[in-house]
Amino acid sequence: MERFELARDAVIKAGEALRQCHLDKSEVERKSGHQDLVTYWDRETEQFLRRRILSAFPQDSVVGEEYPPEEHSPSGMTWYLDPIDGTTNFINQHRNYAISVGCWNGGEPLFGMVLDVERQCLYWGKHGGGAWRNQTPIHVSDRNRIPELLVTTPGIQKTFLEDHPYRDWLIRLARDVRGVRSLGSVALELCEVAAGEADLFAALRSSPWDHNGARIILEEAGGAAYSLDGGPLPLQTKSTVLAVNDEKLMEELRKRYWEGQGEV
Ligand code: 2AM
């Protein structure tokens, strides 16, 4: 089985298990605090995906949220895994959470896959092969005027309430755009931009396993992902993220906010 087929099969099986599970309170644990949680199912799902990948491709590296490697070769075949992206939604809503997989050969994207588990929507993109939701091609929106934009961000508290050098910039952007939404899953929110349902995504903190799958889907759908300073989005390290539907929107943002020009 090729890597893509293996990933699709494993992600769909893991999704079936998560849809059927009944989460018990005793299975929820705090990581760094009461807003940073992990469950038995995050760990179980990551272990299942790791076993499937490494038994077929033992030379590959797996960088997963719950079992990050002590070291891995950045030049090799690497899988970035988030077994549950949107753990808070998984716990409190049992919807709006995803399994996220990004497969890279060093710095070259191979494919990204994001399963919206409860809706049974599989977003996927192969490098050079377009972006899809199940069997339907998806594409970014063509909105590039700031007052028309729908912005999505993974956490109102993290984006607008915590001290951060980019917080005032994001508050200004929020005032200028048509609307701001927060779903609570980086991977699903990047897929919303890929599918044209949101136009811009901004996050102050995102990890490689959060965004390295969906960014491939977004790029295949015609969009682009940067860090919030407008520079390249790193592959290996935590970063801010600014994802847009189109390079024209990046130009608008540069003119209006970074160079202080332009009128809404
Ligand atoms: P998670 O559900 O896998 O933890 C909303 O909380 C979004 O931000 C989710 O995609 C969540 O991923 C991610 N997130 C939560 N805490 C984070 C942190 N400390 N660093 C990076 N991403 C985080």
Ligand code: CA
């Ligand atoms: Ca997670």
